[in-house]
Amino acid sequence: MNRRGNVPLVDLAAAHRENAAVLEDAAVKVLRSGRYILGPEVEAFEEELAAYAGVDQAVGVASGSDALLLALKSLDLPPASTVLTSPFTFFATASCIVRLGHRPVFADIDPVGFNLDIARVAKAVADEEVRVVIGVDLYGDPLDYDALREAVGRPEVKIIEDAAQSFGAELRKRKAGSLADIATFSFFPAKNLGAAGDGGAVVTDDPGLAERVRILRAHGVRPKYHHHYVGYNSRLDPLQAALLRIKLAKVDDDVRRRRRVAERYALLAEVAELPRPLPDHYHSYNYFVIAAPRRDELARCLKDAGVGHAVYYPRPLHLQPCFAGLGYHEGSFPEAEAACERAIALPMYPQLNEDDQNHVIETVLRFYR
């Protein structure tokens, strides 16, 4: 607990304290180097990230949201293409589709685990002119891209893995980020691999796609002042890259500690539905989200007990005002809508100690007894 007797949802200052000296030295080294745009720290991080994820290529960009935008743009789709994703994810997974002038369509989720329901995706792909599916590894549990690929059954349909929440996770011993045609990471501070600010990356085995993302992240230029595409200014900062290199070396240990917290939270199974990853999924628990009856009352009780919590996500994307023109309505995706009523995230971070875990567990159990 912190000094006010609260258990926060995440504690980024505690994470920094564990490695403060090395992180601060690395930041000072970059500041003194005079290299503030791309350069050796970003290149070294990209190499280490590709090796970690088990892919050929990694390209550092300014955020996970931009990573999605650049990954989708790199596929070079015809204007107004149809792109399918989940209605139960962070906004950025779908906003990239609209920002590039394409048409988002959604398919409902599986109530267990809250990831896309693969059978429903396959049906939607068969019914509509879907050219790309963006899968989401929600909360840290990878979608089964092998099953998705098989169910979709059309190699011309490209698959993007939004691995913003699943850094360090695995599917059948392959790391999140290596599971689709192209994948995106977010290094938002609260992610499993978190920077001290915004950051993201696109990873892929396809050198052509990686090269296009590299060109797009710097105004579409190659060589200087020759603009192949109308690109962006979306580069990973060397300061962030230097910090991320240090954190990357420790991320597997952090994920193991997250998994130990999740094991203790199993005591909550008698009162709520807990994450139930399948045996060949290695969940990296960016968030620990339970499906809780009387969720909003539970949230008030947690607040009174000083237990941090958050609702990811209170409103599905198909019911967001900015997507009203897509023609969806209440009832279009009942599983996603039900998840929005029940999902609640409990404190989860590697440094969460046993006393604090007990406080969380006891507070939830007491509420339901």
Ligand SMILES: Cc1ncc(COP(=O)(O)O)c(C=O)c1O
């Ligand atoms: C599933 C998902 N996709 C995309 C993003 C966007 O990442 P960022 O915040 O780095 O732009 C996030 C993170 O917030 C996310 O959780």
